[in-house]
Amino acid sequence: MPSDADRRLLAPLWDFCLAHIGVDTLGHPLFFVVAVITTVLVAGAAFSFVDVFITKKVPLKATALYLAITLPGYLLVFVALNYLPIAFRFDVPREAPTLLSFAGNLVVCMLVGDVLSYWWHRLEHGSPFVFRHVHYVHHNVSSPLSVWSGFYVHPVESFCVFVTFYIYPFVMQVHPLVFVTYAALNTFITMVTHCGYDMRLYPNWLFASAPMHEHHHGRRKPSNFSVLLNFSDRIFGTYTPYQEPVRAE
Structure with missing residues (x-):
């Protein structure tokens, strides 16, 4: 059983969110997109x-x-989030999650998002039709990649990747603190994956990284399909270590 101290660790943060953001906004089914947009702007600027x-x-x-290609789409989502009527709202819990529950649900979201997005990416390369009509747009980006390269995709791919990343926390209605943390972390990792830099302190033994993804873009027969974790590439046999760093920071 979690201790009282464990329950109280995230309580101040959640109480702040309830007081200053409000239940209506926190219960909006697309509230997590705020975390995505914020991460895109901050990491993208850096x-x-x-x-x-x-x-x-x-x-x-x-x-x-x-x-110019990336930001208008996020602006439209932000407008929709604030002004378009919605048919339902999620129930918003009054209590913060325990630290154990927060961490456990975050890990599950990461694993499920990695597996689903991995197999969508495999389909994009395994199906000539899908590659020619959808995924080719992203592979028209030349190497070395930049932090914005990951957003240069066909609208169908953008929608499908978005679904694979967020269908699990959306359907399972994980705690909003978990959801926004996962959305921010997910967005940051996928941006790092396309940033074009070999960051020495980055835990590329766990997360997908720029050198791994440069390798994917540079091979006729690609490997390293994961853009979130290394988990799926390793268990499904498509992980390939890189030989040379892309660029050191």
């Missing part, structure tokens, strides 16, 4: 600054083009 002004890997015009 990596873009490095790309343009420090490593000079990506020209400013190219970065502006990626932003």
